[in-house]
Amino acid sequence: xxxxxxxxxxxxxxxxxxxxHDRIEPRDAMPEKxxxxxxxxxxxxxxxxxxxxxxxxxxxTRAPSLRRKAILLAxxxxxxxxxxxxxxxxxxxxxxxxxxxxxxxxxxQKYSSIFNYPTLSYADVGTIGWLVDGAAIxxxxxxxxxxxxxYGRSMIRICKEESFHQRQGYELxxxxxxxxxxxxxxxxxxxxxxxxxxxxxxxxxDADSPNTEQSMAWGIKRDTNDELRQxxxxxxxxxxxxxxxxxxxxxxxxxxERGHHDFGQPDWDEFMAVVKGGGPCSAQRIAHRRKAxxxxxxxxxxxxxxxxxxxxx
Amino acid sequence: xxxxxxxxxHDSVYDGLLDADHAGDDSQWAFGTDFExxxxxxxxxxxxxxxxxxxxxxxxxxxxxxxxxxxRLSQWSxxxxxLEDDIALSNIALDLLGQARLLLAxxxxxxxxxxxxxxxxxxxxxxxxxxxxxxxxxxxxxxxVEQPNGDFAETVARxxxxxxxxxxxLERLAGSRDTVLAAIAEKGVKxxxxxxxxxxxxVLTLAHGTEESRARLVAGLDVVWPLHDELFRTTDVERTVxxxxxxxxxxxxxxxxxxxxxxxxxxxxxxxxTRAAAGPVAGGTGRDGRHTEAMGPLLAKMQVVARAHPTGLx
Numbered sequence: 155x156x157x158x159x160x161x162x163x164x165x166x167x168x169x170x171x172x173x174x175h176d177r178i179e180p181r182d183a184m185p186e187k188x189x190x191x192x193x194x195x196x197x198x199x200x201x202x203x204x205x206x207x208x209x210x211x212x213x214x215t216r217a218p219s220l221r222r223k224a225i226l227l228a229x230x231x232x233x234x235x236x237x238x239x240x241x242x243x244x245x246x247x248x249x250x251x252x253x254x255x256x257x258x259x260x261x262x263q264k265y266s267s268i269f270n271y272p273t274l275s276y277a278d279v280g281t282i283g284w285l286v287d288g289a290a291i292x293x294x295x296x297x298x299x300x301x302x303x304x305y306g307r308s309m310i311r312i313c314k315e316e317s318f319h320q321r322q323g324y325e326l327x328x329x330x331x332x333x334x335x336x337x338x339x340x341x342x343x344x345x346x347x348x349x350x351x352x353x354x355x356x357x358x359x360d361a362d363s364p365n366t367e368q369s370m371a372w373g374i375k376r377d378t379n380d381e382l383r384q385x386x387x388x389x390x391x392x393x394x395x396x397x398x399x400x401x402x403x404x405x406x407x408x409x410x411e412r413g414h415h416d417f418g419q420p421d422w423d424e425f426m427a428v429v430k431g432g433g434p435c436s437a438q439r440i441a442h443r444r445k446a447x448x449x450x451x452x453x454x455x456x457x458x459x460x461x462x463x464x465x466x467x
Numbered sequence: 468x469x470x471x472x473x474x475x476x477h478d479s480v481y482d483g484l485l486d487a488d489h490a491g492d493d494s495q496w497a498f499g500t501d502f503e504x505x506x507x508x509x510x511x512x513x514x515x516x517x518x519x520x521x522x523x524x525x526x527x528x529x530x531x532x533x534x535x536x537x538x539r540l541s542q543w544s545x546x547x548x549x550l551e552d553d554i555a556l557s558n559i560a561l562d563l564l565g566q567a568r569l570l571l572a573x574x575x576x577x578x579x580x581x582x583x584x585x586x587x588x589x590x591x592x593x594x595x596x597x598x599x600x601x602x603x604x605x606x607x608x609x610x611x612v613e614q615p616n617g618d619f620a621e622t623v624a625r626x627x628x629x630x631x632x633x634x635x636x637l638e639r640l641a642g643s644r645d646t647v648l649a650a651i652a653e654k655g656v657k658x659x660x661x662x663x664x665x666x667x668x669x670v671l672t673l674a675h676g677t678e679e680s681r682a683r684l685v686a687g688l689d690v691v692w693p694l695h696d697e698l699f700r701t702t703d704v705e706r707t708v709x710x711x712x713x714x715x716x717x718x719x720x721x722x723x724x725x726x727x728x729x730x731x732x733x734x735x736x737x738x739x740x741t742r743a744a745a746g747p748v749a750g751g752t753g754r755d756g757r758h759t760e761a762m763g764p765l766l767a768k769m770q771v772v773a774r775a776h777p778t779g780l781x
Contacts (some may be wrong), residue, residue, distance in 0.1 A: 207545040214541045218772040219595045219781040220534075220568050221502055224561060227541055231557040234550050241550075276772050276781075326781075333590075333780035442545065450548020452683070453619050456676025463675060 172373050177303035180246040188372055191365070192302050193247050194263070195374065200240035201258045201265035203233045205439050209273040210282060218276055222326065226279060229319050236312045243304040259444040266290075267425065268351050270433025277330060277337075277344035283323010285345070285352040285390065291316050292386045293356065301373030324393065331398050338398075345394070346402045350420045356383040358422060387417050502592055502781075505568045506647065511576040514644040514713060521707040522645060523578035524607065525714045527597070528704070528754055529636070530570030531608035534598060535762075536629060537563035538769055539616055548619060555665060559626070562658040569651045571597045576647075589778045599773035603766055604756035610745070611694040613753070613762045620673050620680065621687035627666035628691055631727050632698050634659040635720035645713040667731050674735035685737065692740035699724075702754045 164183040171178055178184055207230050214230065217223035241251040257263040268286055273279070294316065297309040330337040357363055357379040369375035377385075387406070394401050405418035428436065513519055540560035547553035575582045575593035582593045583600040591600070612629060616622045637659055640652035673680040699721040701709075708714025732739055751757040773779070 204545075204550070211544045214544055215538060215768050216772050218599070218776065218779065219502070219592075220564065220571075220598055222781050223541075224564050224568075227544070227557055227561050227564065230544050231554055231561070234545075234553045234557070238550050238554075329780055334776060334778055337776060337779055446546045446548070449546075450619070452677070452679050453548035453552075453673075456673050456680030459680075460672045460676045 172301055175299070175301075175373065177306060178301050179303045187368075188374075189247055191369060191372070191374060192305065193244055193249055195369075196240055196244040196247070196305055197249070197254045197257070197263050198265060200237050200244060200254065201263060202269065203237040203240060204258075205265045205269045205443060207233045208439055208442055209269055209271070209435075210279055212273050213276055213279050216276070217279075222276075222279075225322055225326075229283075229322065232315050232319070236308075236315070239308040239311065240305075243302075243308045246304045255443075255447055259440055259447060261431065261440065264429070265439075266355060267428040267433060268355050269439060270428050270436045271347070271351050272435050274347070275340050275344055277327065277340040278348070280323045280326035280330065280341070281344040281348045283319050283321075284327055284393070285323075285348050286355070287316050287320040287323060288390065289352045289355040289386050291320060292382050292389070296376035296382075299376065324397070327397055327399075341397075342399050345399045349402050353383060353386070353417075353420045354422075354425045354428075356380070356386065358425065359419075362422075384414055387415050391415055504592065505572045505594065506576060509647055509650075511573070511647055513577060514646075514711075517645060517711050517713050518707055519578045520580075521704050521711070522648075522713055523574040523581045524704045525708045526570045526574035526577065526648070527581065528607040528702075529640075530567045530574060530597075531606050532612050532629075532633065533563040533570065534567035535606070535608045535765065536612040537561075537567060538765060539612065539614070540622075540626075542616055543622070552619075556622075559662050559665065562655075562662070566651065566655050566658070567598075568594050569654075573647050573651065585777050590780045591773070591777065595773065595781075599770045600777070603758055603762055606753075606756060606758065606762070606766070608753050609694070609697050610753040610759050610762075611691065611698065613758060613765055614690075614694070615761055617687060617690060618683055619669075620683035621690050623666055623669040623673065624684060624687035624691045626662060627670055627731060628695055628698070628728065630659050630662040630666055631731075632717075632720065632724050634663050635724050635727075636715050636717065639715045639720070643713050644711070648713060670731055670735050674737055684735075688737070688740045689742055692742040693745040696744040697752045697754075700752060700754070704754075 165185065168178070168182070168184055168188070171182065178188075210226060210233075211230050214223065214226055217226050241254060244254060245251065254263065258265065268289075273282070291313060294309055294313050298306055298313055300306045300309065327341050330341050360366060360378045360380045363379050366375060366378055370378070391401065391406070391408075403418045405416060407416055409416045427433070431437070513522065537560045540556050540563070543556040543560075544553065547556055571594040575597060579593070582596045583605075585591050585596055585600060611625065614625065617625075634656065637652040637655045641649055641656060643649040643652065670684065673684040675681075699717050701716050701718045705714060705716055709716035709719070729739060747755075748757040773781075
């Protein structure tokens with residue numbers, strides 16, 4: 155247990171684990187800042203899963219085929235499941251789900267800015283799967299070997315399900331592209347709206363990302379924002395071609411010298427505005443989550459009261 | 468496994484995406500890579516002496532109960548009091564949606580005449596034509612399942628009544644002379660047993676939880692009750708399919724359902740509500756296509772995208 159170590163020994167033991175690329179486990183000693191950084195990151199990730207249920211959930215009652223409805227319902231349900239694993243991982247660091255939920259609805263903890271954009275057509279369900287889940291996978295795959303054990307292990311399961319969602323999203327778009335001209339237009343319009351916000355999901359350019367260096371030194375983060383963004387662009391270009399959609403970036407072209415695509419920069423002012431709560435759906439998403447949490451208070455109280463009565467002899 | 472191996476393993480998740488539309492491996496897809504007739508490969512020949520029209524109409528009744536009930540439960544998604552119950556309610560909605568797909572497909576196979584006509588060359592499959600292109604009067608669900616959710620207590624009260632009733636129907640239907648319907652029912656029994664147990668557990672929890680939860684549950688049962696009697700009202704279609712031993716007369720399960728619900732209520736320390744039954748409209752109820760005012764807006768929402776693209780491929 156942590157209490158048995160002298161501070162220096164504690165730090166040295168922690169450093170050795172990080173150096174060997176082994177996992178830190180809940181009972182291992184860890185610097186307070188490492189713990190706080192992890193809580194912030196895992197909570198933000200858990201909140202993103204839970205808030206992320208809303209934009210797609212918006213189409214549950216309007217899905218245009220019963221098969222698509224089943225796929226969407228199962229997907230939104232998976233997101234609730236991911237939220238559960240992640241809140242559980244955060245709980246191993248000594249914070250409760252209730253506490254984190256309250257921070258989310260008070261606005262003191264963030265979630266991915268992508269979910270502050272609206273879903274305006276059924277094609278958005280596919281685009282979110284393809285681009286948003288695709289970007290999430292790029293961000294999350296390296297986290298499967300993040301230094302904190304419970305987080306890394308949650309991420310392995312989550313990444314498998316996310317990649318499944320990405321394929322389902324891509325398959326929806328591919329199917330719509332074989333459909334009517336109106337459906338094809340719907341897909342293109344949706345890709346036009348989501349491309350830039352998807353690029354923003356990797357965070358600001360490395361030069362403006364204050365936490366990256368420390369997170370990489372601790373093995374919490376494994377790649378920089380710009381590296382991951384490049385990987386995502388390189389991955390998406392051939393997929394877009396196969397799909398038959400145009401990515402809305404006039405600067406996008408193959409650079410043979412670099413062996414990568416050159417591409418334009420998202421509107422970082424818009425990104426900062428969205429991060430600060432000025433996204434098109436920022437207020438709506440939090441209000442929805444707050445209402446669910448507050449409306450459900452009496453049910454949680456009833457469940458606790460019943461459980462307490464059951465425990466009495 | 469070392470962390471490097473894991474990384475390699477997970478990088479590969481990108482690789483297959485481009486071939487998603489050609490990949491032969493459907494096993495990792497929960498709902499396949501393309502539309503498949505839910506009854507593909509199943510012998511849908513009618514049993515001797517069974518009336519195709521009555522069988523199809525009967526499948527629509529049970530299918531619409533599931534479809535519309537699923538729609539309401541799916542509205543809980545992202546709105547439940549905690550994540551565990553959000554997931555549980557979605558599970559129940561998914562089970563019912565699966566039952567609806569099979570039953571609508573069975574209806575279409577038994578009598579293709581029930582499927583609405585779509586423009587020449589439309590790729591919309593029969594189950595979707597039935598779900599999205601029938602008008603309100605063509606829906607045969609009982610009125611109870613189309614009601615708005617209300618609070619969690621009202622949803623639980625409604626789920627208790629509908630799942631005890633549906634389970635009793637499906638248990639008998641598992642002995643149907645129509646082997647397709649029998650198989651659908653057998654699968655459904657397992658699912659609806661869970662729905663009933665979930666609802667009953669929450670009835671007890673809310674009844675014995677706090678004063679507020681008990682009061683809300685009592686209010687929820689009161690809201691549900693007026694549409695309870697309709698569940699046991701026999702239509703001509705149900706009489707016919709019951710006589711032909713392919714379907715179940717709902718009146719035949721009334722006693723069993725009543726005993727079970729009374730048992731749950733008595734353990735919960737509650738009385739059976741005494742609200743008057745909601746009467747028929749011009750002699751008809753949900754099974755006759757006469758619904759409540761809640762049904763129109765529900766269908767308007769459910770059908771809006773599909774109807775905007777009658778030749779759409781999803």
